[in-house]
Amino acid sequence: MRVIQFREALREAMSEEMRRDKNVYLMGEEVAEYNGAYKVSQGMLDEFGPERVIDTPIAELGFTGIAVGSAMNGLRPIVEFMTWNFAILAADQIINSAAKMLQMSGGQYSVPIVFRGGNGTAGQLAATHSQSFEAFYAHVPGLKVLTPSNPYDAKGLLKAAIRDNDPVVFLESEKMYGDKGEVPEGEYIIPIGQAKVKRTGADVTIVSFGKIIKIVDEAADALAAEGIHVEVIDLRTIRPWDEKTVIESVKKTNRLLIVEESWPVASIASEITFRVQRMAFDYLDAPIRRLMQSDTPFPFSTSLIEAALPNTGDVVRVVKELMYK
Amino acid sequence: MAKSGGSKFSKAQYLKWYESMLLMRKFEEKCGQLYIQQKFGGFCHLYIGQEAVVAGTISACTKDDKHITAYRDHAHPLGLGMHPKFVMAELYGKATGCSKGKGGSMHMFDKELNMMGGHGIVGAQIPMGAGIAFAEKYKGTKNVAFCSFGDGAARQGALHETFNMAMTWKLPVIFIIENNNYAMGTSVQRTTNVTDLSKMGDSYEMPSESVDGMTVEAVHEAIARACDHARKGNGPTLLDIRTYRYKGHSMSDPQKYRTKEEVKNWQNQDPIDKVLDTIIKNKYATEKQIEAIQDRVKALVDESVEFAENSPLPDPSELYKDVYMQEDYPYVTE
Numbered sequence: 269m270r271v272i273q274f275r276e277a278l279r280e281a282m283s284e285e286m287r288r289d290k291n292v293y294l295m296g297e298e299v300a301e302y303n304g305a306y307k308v309s310q311g312m313l314d315e316f317g318p319e320r321v322i323d324t325p326i327a328e329l330g331f332t333g334i335a336v337g338s339a340m341n342g343l344r345p346i347v348e349f350m351t352w353n354f355a356i357l358a359a360d361q362i363i364n365s366a367a368k369m370l371q372m373s374g375g376q377y378s379v380p381i382v383f384r385g386g387n388g389t390a391g392q393l394a395a396t397h398s399q400s401f402e403a404f405y406a407h408v409p410g411l412k413v414l415t416p417s418n419p420y421d422a423k424g425l426l427k428a429a430i431r432d433n434d435p436v437v438f439l440e441s442e443k444m445y446g447d448k449g450e451v452p453e454g455e456y457i458i459p460i461g462q463a464k465v466k467r468t469g470a471d472v473t474i475v476s477f478g479k480i481i482k483i484v485d486e487a488a489d490a491l492a493a494e495g496i497h498v499e500v501i502d503l504r505t506i507r508p509w510d511e512k513t514v515i516e517s518v519k520k521t522n523r524l525l526i527v528e529e530s531w532p533v534a535s536i537a538s539e540i541t542f543r544v545q546r547m548a549f550d551y552l553d554a555p556i557r558r559l560m561q562s563d564t565p566f567p568f569s570t571s572l573i574e575a576a577l578p579n580t581g582d583v584v585r586v587v588k589e590l591m592y593k
Numbered sequence: 594m595a596k597s598g599g600s601k602f603s604k605a606q607y608l609k610w611y612e613s614m615l616l617m618r619k620f621e622e623k624c625g626q627l628y629i630q631q632k633f634g635g636f637c638h639l640y641i642g643q644e645a646v647v648a649g650t651i652s653a654c655t656k657d658d659k660h661i662t663a664y665r666d667h668a669h670p671l672g673l674g675m676h677p678k679f680v681m682a683e684l685y686g687k688a689t690g691c692s693k694g695k696g697g698s699m700h701m702f703d704k705e706l707n708m709m710g711g712h713g714i715v716g717a718q719i720p721m722g723a724g725i726a727f728a729e730k731y732k733g734t735k736n737v738a739f740c741s742f743g744d745g746a747a748r749q750g751a752l753h754e755t756f757n758m759a760m761t762w763k764l765p766v767i768f769i770i771e772n773n774n775y776a777m778g779t780s781v782q783r784t785t786n787v788t789d790l791s792k793m794g795d796s797y798e799m800p801s802e803s804v805d806g807m808t809v810e811a812v813h814e815a816i817a818r819a820c821d822h823a824r825k826g827n828g829p830t831l832l833d834i835r836t837y838r839y840k841g842h843s844m845s846d847p848q849k850y851r852t853k854e855e856v857k858n859w860q861n862q863d864p865i866d867k868v869l870d871t872i873i874k875n876k877y878a879t880e881k882q883i884e885a886i887q888d889r890v891k892a893l894v895d896e897s898v899e900f901a902e903n904s905p906l907p908d909p910s911e912l913y914k915d916v917y918m919q920e921d922y923p924y925v926t927e
Contacts, residue, residue: 293731319731325761330720330754337724337738340709341659343731360751364714365721373702373710374693375915409916409924433918461923508923546927 269452275308275445277419278384281426282309282346284455286316289344292430293320295335296348296385305350306386306445332358332383336365339381339435346430349385352401352439358383366435367410382429387415387439388478388529389577395565400530402477405437406507406539412460413506415439415478419449421504424458432460439506441479463510465517469497472587473517473524475540477503480529480578487583498587506536514540515547522553523590527578532560554590559583602810604877606652607868608886610809613651614644614865615890617668620677621840623894624667624684628844632902633685635697640668642839645864646771647672649812650739653820657734659707661722662741664699665771665838666711669741673706677893678900687904694907695915716742716749719768723759726766726829737823739816741769745776747790756831760797763828767819768794770833772806777842778850791833799831806836807862 272280286292294309294316300323303310313321324331328349335345349355355362366379389398406413412434416422422440429436466481467488476484481502488498499517503509518524524544526537537558544556559578567576621639628637640647643665651672662669670680670691683690684698692702699713709725712718722740729736746752747770759766770790774781781788791801800822805811812834819830837859841848872878878886913924 325754325757327754327758329751330723330758333717333720333751333755334724334727334758337661337709337721337726338728338731339724340721341725341728343728360714360717361720365712365717369710370918371915372692372696372700373704373915374691374695376692376702376704377709378918380918412917508925511923543925 269450274419274447277423281423285430292344294346295322328358332361339379340377344380346382351386379435380433382436384438386442390442394568398566402506403535413437417481428457461505463513464502467500469499472498473521475501476527483580486580518548519551524556526558611868612886614648617644637844638665639840643836645809649809653813653816657736659725659738661709661718664713666701670701670708678897681897681901682904685901688907689904716746720755723755723766726764735824737765744772756797759829765823766829768831773838794831801831804834806834807864
């Protein structure tokens with residue numbers, strides 16, 4: 269199978285959907301003439317023209333509100349944020365307008381829109397440029413939240429997001445845009461709300477999502493060499509998350525570790541933990557564990573970054589603790 | 594200020610304005626009474642005094658144009674021709690309301706009438722209004738979007754971001770400041786160094802004018818000019834429409850920030866009285882015909898209250914409807 273970059277997978281998803289539906293357009297800072305701050309939209313201006321690939325001024329609140337209004341009036345915008353940190357300025361339009369329009373209009377005005385961009389830590393960018401927003405947006409009814417971890421999922425999920433009739437928050441990573449992976453030629457859609465069991469195993473279930481799942485994969489290999497077989501679930505969709513797949517796995521392994529690149533308080537791990545203890549309490553042979561980034565604004569210095577983020581060794585250690593080894 | 598003599602408009606137009614504005618006035622007066630009687634809850638922002646702004650806008654637009662406004666939004670659907678019973682039922686939170694009882698006073702919607710809300714977050718409708726216009730331009734129509742907001746909302750940063758893009762992209766949006774001089778209890782004079790709000794578009798070179806909002810003809814003519822400009826592809830206009838709300842910001846406002854004389858001065862230029870004067874002076878209607886209009890309006894308002902009172906509340910199962918378009922969305926219920 270052919271191998272392409274994460275950014276190319278996203279671009280293919282957007283371009284295919286824009287060829288399919290003339291109401292789909294892309295808007296954001298540097299998406300057109302500059303070809304994308306991270307080259308996700310490279311070449312799209314040439315193909316679709318300035319009416320459909322639209323450079324905006326640096327005005328997140330304004331252009332997000334314009335996109336929401338256009339979605340109420342029949343269009344299907346894709347809004348690119350250079351990073352999700354900047355989208356905090358647009359949170360009013362995402363949370364107060366897009367997420368609530370359908371309900372407050374009594375079902376009359378839907379907002380079919382995709383908000384997408386880089387999320388999470390991305391090296392030495394310091395605290396304001398290093399935040400993860402899964403829990404922040406998953407908290408809000410009316411939104412759907414997706415976090416792909418590889419090029420294949422990125423393409424299939426973004427196509428699903430663009431076709432979805434609800435507002436979708438799509439969380440990528442500056443650190444993943446160059447990642448390569450197998451992506452078949454031709455069209456495919458990955459349904460929203462379905463997790464992927466990446467690796468089967470009987471000893472411990474590990475739930476993760478986004479780029480930090482890479483340390484889980486590495487730990488799984490290391491543990492396998494020691495005869496410990498973990499089951500790895502990539503959540504892919506954060507809201508609504510695939511509870512059934514997680515519960516079924518926990519009923520088999522009786523042990524659960526959640527690895528999340530975000531702060532611990534009121535996190536996705538918190539929510540998963542609640543649901544698992546509620547639905548599978550009698551199956552648990554050990555307290556649920558989680559590995560999170562530090563409960564601090566993200567640091568700048570490399571030594572502090574190392575201390576702030578969980579690593580492969582941490583995953584190996586906690587899996588063994590879960591097994592009382 | 595753009596003013597008008599009045600003779601340019603037909604008898605039918607004057608009678609329509611009179612009936613429409615009188616309905617807004619009587620409907621809102623009834624809302625105020627019902628609110629005090631605790632017939633419905635939530636906020637309640639009345640449009641009394643400002644009727645000419647909506648009436649003059651709607652008489653100058655076409656039925657395919659789009660409308661979005663703030664939370665002082667009872668008059669807009671009435672002006673667009675919605676039966677007042679659907680507005681009243683919405684205030685009561687009844688299933689028969691124009692937003693199925695899910696929006697309330699601040700969130701009146703009607704897709705058939707292109708009434709795209711009532712929005713409760715101050716100024717959020719400014720970029721959304723430009724976005725509605727963006728979609729019209731994208732689809733190649735000649736329709737315009739009317740985006741109304743108060744002098745208070747004009748102080749949100751979103752206004753500047755939106756003005757900049759609306760001018761850069763020449764969006765067919767007409768920004769209407771329903772300038773009643775008070776952001777809740779804070780006057781324009783206390784919140785800005787530049788009290789002439791028509792200048793707010795200047796740094797974007799947005800065409801603008803101040804309009805006498807107590808004179809429906811003046812509003813109509815200003816809106817018509819702005820529509821013509823937008824439909825030709827020339828982009829937005831900012832209209833600073835000077836009006837006044839006779840009542841408080843909401844029902845809980847003691848109004849200590851203004852004098853009774855000030856209110857009285859504005860009431861002396863009442864837009865409905867002026868239209869009625871024109872009708873009487875020009876013999877557009879007999880006394881009997883005017884009474885018939887008044888009776889019709891009263892009957893409509895009474896019918897609305899009865900309808901709202903007798904309508905059912907939403908079934909509890911509605912709680913999990915209209916949140917997502919996806920019909921089988923798996924809500925977390927514990």
